[in-house]
Amino acid sequence: MIENALVLDGISKRYGSVVAVDDVGLVVRQGARHAVIGPNGAGKSTLFALIAGTIRPSSGRVRLLGEDVTRLSDHQRARRGLAKTFQRSSVFGSMTLLQNVLLGAERRHGRPARVVGRHAKPAVEAAEAALERVGLLDRAHVRAGLLSHGERRQLEVALALAVEPQVLLFDEPTAGMSAAETARFVEVVGALPRDITVLIIEHDLDVVFTLADRVTVLHLGAVIADGPPDDIRASELVQQIYLGTPTGADLAHDDAEVSSR
Ligand SMILES: Nc1ncnc2c1ncn2[C@@H]1O[C@H](COP(=O)(O)OP(=O)(O)OP(=O)(O)O)[C@@H](O)[C@H]1O
Ligand SMILES: [Mg+2]
Known part of the structure; x- marks a missing residue:
């Protein structure tokens, strides 16, 4: 059995002088509930598109279920078991x-x-x-x-x-959902069979800390933390980054609510 569902190796995406994703390494293990978080502009959506195959990296490689798919289109990746939530x-x-x-x-x-x-x-x-x-x-x-x-x-x-799918990608799935709808979503994802690997990009830290067994934090295009949810929650660096940005204040607030349970 292949141990890792997804492996990103030195992935970068540059738009002129903007480095949207900067030399990111990421390992998503088979069966994981892996979340990617980060403040606005951290590079989350770009990373998502690089994994889905809707854009190509400036450098680096993407492996899906053991196969190098860096040069494959989104459709070719879909046929190999990668699914993403469709755009509306x-x-x-x-x-x-x-x-x-x-x-x-x-x-x-x-x-x-x-x-x-x-x-x-x-x-x-x-x-x-x-x-x-x-x-x-x-x-x-x-x-x-x-x-x-x-x-x-x-x-x-x-x-x-x-x-x-074998690997399911979500980019901010709960954006615009009511509290009840978000709860339902968490239930749905929580009930998925473990042979489906889930990678979720999410702003709502309540959702992240309920679902995820692994969390990667992006900031300015780079990975600044990666580990079990409890370690991420406790990380001073992560807290600083969230507190240091306007939307970060909201996120840190959510985080505090989670922590106080
Ligand atoms: N097509 C593009 N052309 C130029 N710059 C881009 C492009 N796409 C993204 N960027 C820039 O790359 C950086 C990362 O953007 P991205 O949308 O990936 O961040 P994000 O973490 O998804 O942010 P948000 O939380 O607001 O959704 C930003 O500075 C953004 O302006
Ligand atoms: Mg985004």
Whole structure:
């Protein structure tokens, strides 16, 4: 068995004089619930895109499930078991939830998309199972356009799950969710089978410290801390960085709430 789901080795991304991601090394072990945190502009979304394969690094390598995928496209990485929550624009409001999940799964499997027509029974069952996992099965035949913001994000999770990924990436999944929706999301991710590795980029430290068994902290494009959640929470350097930035104050506040439990 491959020990590490993802390995980044000396990954950098430069935009002119801006170094968005600066020589990052990151190891995500198989079955981990790994979180990447960091203040605004730390390079989190850029790192996410480098892992997903939507952008290419200026230097460094990406290994997915033991294979060097540095030069592979996002679609090629998807076919090797990497899934990310879809952007909102990929949910079709005029289609039902079930149709959205079926279409997403078919596109990711590299089969021609069919908006209308018959779907194989196993595909329908897999799609229904994905909707059930996120708590949306009872709304399978509702149009996606009628969902609340949070429900729509849950649908995106179902879209990702429907391809039965080995590695699942989330970029700020709870952004814009209500407290109840966030709680539901935490429950959904917490209940995923351990053979799915989860990498989550998240602002809400409550979510991070509930879900993650490993935390990497980015600051100005570089890794400044990496370790078990308790060590990260206790790290003075991490606290300084959060306290030292405007949004950091909010994050540190969340952190304090977590710590006081
Ligand atoms: N396409 C781009 N062109 C130029 N600079 C970019 C580009 N993408 C990101 N950057 C810069 O790289 C840095 C890291 O940005 P990134 O969006 O990855 O940070 P982030 O940690 O996701 O921030 P946030 O918490 O605000 O989402 C920022 O200084 C940003 O302005
Ligand atoms: Mg971002």
